[in-house]
Amino acid sequence: MPSLDYSxxxxxxxxxxxRLVESLTGETSVSRRTVLGGLGVAGSAAVGLGSSRAAAxxxxxxxxxxxxxxxxxxxxxxxxxxxxxxxxxxxxxxxQDNVPQQVxxxxxxxxxxxxxxxxxxxxxIAPGVEFQAWAYNGQVPGPTIRAVEGDLIRVKFxxxxxxxxxxxxxxxxxxxxxxxIPQNGPGVLDTGESFTYEWIAQPAGTHFYHxxxxxxxxxxxxxxxxxxxVDPDPERVRENPREYVxxxxxxxxxxxxxxxxxxxxxxxxxxxxxAVNEMVMVMNSFDTNFDGGNEVYAxxxxxxxxxxxxxxxxxxxxxxxxxxxxxxxxxxxQRVYLSNATEFDLINSFHTxxxxxxxxxxxxxxxxxxxxVDTIMQCQAQRGIIEIDYSDHQPGLYxxxxxxxxxxxxxxxxxxxVV
Numbered sequence: 001m002p003s004l005d006y007s008x009x010x011x012x013x014x015x016x017x018x019r020l021v022e023s024l025t026g027e028t029s030v031s032r033r034t035v036l037g038g039l040g041v042a043g044s045a046a047v048g049l050g051s052s053r054a055a056a057x058x059x060x061x062x063x064x065x066x067x068x069x070x071x072x073x074x075x076x077x078x079x080x081x082x083x084x085x086x087x088x089x090x091x092x093x094x095x096q097d098n099v100p101q102q103v104x105x106x107x108x109x110x111x112x113x114x115x116x117x118x119x120x121x122x123x124x125i126a127p128g129v130e131f132q133a134w135a136y137n138g139q140v141p142g143p144t145i146r147a148v149e150g151d152l153i154r155v156k157f158x159x160x161x162x163x164x165x166x167x168x169x170x171x172x173x174x175x176x177x178x179x180x181i182p183q184n185g186p187g188v189l190d191t192g193e194s195f196t197y198e199w200i201a202q203p204a205g206t207h208f209y210h211x212x213x214x215x216x217x218x219x220x221x222x223x224x225x226x227x228x229x230v231d232p233d234p235e236r237v238r239e240n241p242r243e244y245v246x247x248x249x250x251x252x253x254x255x256x257x258x259x260x261x262x263x264x265x266x267x268x269x270x271x272x273x274x275a276v277n278e279m280v281m282v283m284n285s286f287d288t289n290f291d292g293g294n295e296v297y298a299x300x301x302x303x304x305x306x307x308x309x310x311x312x313x314x315x316x317x318x319x320x321x322x323x324x325x326x327x328x329x330x331x332x333x334q335r336v337y338l339s340n341a342t343e344f345d346l347i348n349s350f351h352t353x354x355x356x357x358x359x360x361x362x363x364x365x366x367x368x369x370x371x372x373v374d375t376i377m378q379c380q381a382q383r384g385i386i387e388i389d390y391s392d393h394q395p396g397l398y399x400x401x402x403x404x405x406x407x408x409x410x411x412x413x414x415x416x417x418v419v
Contacts, residue, residue, distance in 0.1 A: 006308060009397055009415065013307035013323075017126065020303060020410060024129050024288055024295060074309070075302060075322040077124035080139050082300040086279040086326065089146040089229065090114060091268060099143045112147045112201075113154040118165045118211070118224065125286050125296050126303040126411065133223035134161055134211070140301050141282040141341065142209070142226030146268060147201035149233040155197045157189070164188035165224060168212035170381060172202045181212045188213045204232035204244070204266075205363035206337045206383040220380075221287060221343035227280055227383070229337055232263040232366065234270065244366045262366045265333075277332045283348045283378070283402070283412065284341045294344055296411050297402065303411025308397065325397060325415035334388040334416075337363065340378035348412075350386065351375040351403040355393070360385040375403050390418045 088096050092103030092112030100115040116136050123133045123140050136142030147153050159165045166188055168180035177185030178197050186195045211224035237244050241256050244263070264272035284301055285294035296303050306326050310318045317324045328334055342348040351374060358368040359376045363385040370376065378384065390398070401413035 006397065010308040010310065013304050013309075013413075016409065016413070017304050017307070017411075020296065021126050021129055024126065073127050075124050075127050075305075077130075078322065080123065080301065081322065082302050082305040083324070083326070085139075085141070085144075085300050086281070088144060089268065089278075089280075090143050091146045096137075096143055098137050098139070106152070110148065110151045111154055112145070112151055113156070114143070114145060116143070116155050116157045116167065118157070118159045118161045120161045123223070123301060125288075125298065125301060129288070129296070131223075131286050131288060131296075134163065134165070134219065135223045136167075136226060140223035140225075141284065142224065144227045144229065144280045144337075145209075146229045146231065148231045148267060148269060149201055149204045149236060151201040153197075153199045153201055153228070155199075156194065157197060158194040159189040159191055162191060163219075164190050164213050165211045165219065166213055167197055167209055169197070169199050169228060170208040170383075171199050171228065171230070173199055179212075182214065201228075201230045203364050204230045204263075205360075206230075206339065206385055207362075208339050208341070208381045208383055210341070210381070217343055220341065221285075223284075225282070225284075225339075225341045227282060227337060227339050229280075229363075231267040231269070234260045234263040234267060237263040237366065244364075246365050246369060247367055259366045266335075266366075275333065276335050277328055278335045278337065279326070280337045280339075281350075282339045282341050283350070285343060285345065285348075285407075285412075287344060292344055294342070294410070297342070297348075297407040298411045299414060304413060306414030308415055325417035327417045327419055328390065330390045330393060330395065330418045334390065336386040336388070337383070338378070338386055339383035340380055342380060345404070345407075347377045347379050347404075348407065349375055349377045349403045351401055352388065353399040355388060355390065355398060357386050357388040360387075390416070393418055395419050 090099050090101055092101050095101055103112050118136055119138050121133055121135050121138050122130045125131045133140050157167055166180040173179055178199055182188050189195055207228040209226050209228055211219040213219045238260050241251050241259050244259055264270040265276055267273055281299045283299055286296040288295045305323060307323055309321050309323050338350055340348045356372045356374045359370040361369040361384045395418050397415045397417055399415050401408040
């Protein structure tokens with residue numbers, strides 16, 4: 001039997017979403033605190049979902065208390081699918097149709113080449129609620145780049161937006177011309193200008209990229225950011241295991257082989273990686289009235305995007321739904337590449353219900369920096385790897401969300417569906 005009543009979970013998700021949408025569309029000058037005030041009671045139901053049916057029926061059915069609900073339901077904009085984005089890794093050899101890419105050898109090194117274009121666009125952040133974004137290749141978050149340690153990442157960047165932009169990588173970069181800041185190299189690129197960035201993929205880990213034009217907060221907040229994953233090279237790990245551990249003790253032969261096997265499981269070119277279900281999540285937020293505070297929070301842009309809609313409770317969803325939990329096989333190892341792109345708030349967080357996980361800060365080590373925790377925090381641009389094992393759990397819904405409860409109330413609340 002599912003661990004939660006699916007209908008109850010769907011009811012609460014719907015009501016939270018309705019109130020959020022109403023707050024955003026019913027006022028011409030909504031402030032963040034106004035939204036939070038309107039959601040106070042509903043939010044408590046979200047975090048303590050075990051009693052959600054009773055709470056929903058007694059406290060939230062009275063529309064007179066909360067006004068008329070706005071447009072809610074499924075997302076009509078199908079240009080961006082947060083479920084497809086979870087596993088859309090652009091490796092040069094494969095990836096998204098909207099990311100021209102290729103992989104080839106040059107001077108003895110593997111080159112993974114991508115074409116990025118900055119554009120002004122409109123994105124859906126809740127059903128019926130749009131946000132004027134600046135975006136790489138028309139999507140927020142930007143495309144996820146994936147390379148192997150030591151590869152050359154080549155990004156041919158063209159700015160077609162109305163404002164000047166760059167791409168700044170959070171990699172170990174030895175060439176100041178490639179840093180993507182106004183002061184070095186080509187500086188900011190005005191409308192119609194192009195530049196080719198080249199970065200060596202190092203170190204292994206989960207990394208961030210973003211526009212570094214001024215005002216920086218607006219260029220990030222508008223949506224110009226994404227993730228770079230650098231897979232560890234198992235042979236480099238075998239030769240230099242000390243570089244991949246936060247452990248001062250001896251490196252025995254068995255420990256060395258353990259690290260090599262872990263590196264293979266993280267490298268998309270090895271068969272061992274096929275046994276792991278990997279996902280990318282970028283925690284982000286949206287200031288819809290540009291008052292310096294966010295009204296909507298999400299993982300991968302869409303509020304409650306991995307929430308609950310109509311289901312039979314056995315992992316089957318109505319065809320065409322854009323909003324549904326992340327379905328995972330309980331017998332697979334789960335790996336989440338997590339980044340924080342939240343603007344205007346000092347930190348964001350990731351919390352799992354009924355489960356603990358291992359966390360690798362920045363993903364630069366092959367041994368966890370935190371073991372057996374259920375909540376981690378990230379400042380802006382911080383990133384890491386979360387590994388979760390649901391093999392001993394019963395099938396059903398397991399919530400995950402930011403444990404700033406206001407963020408959860410405003411959209412950063414979702415579910416894994418263990419099957």
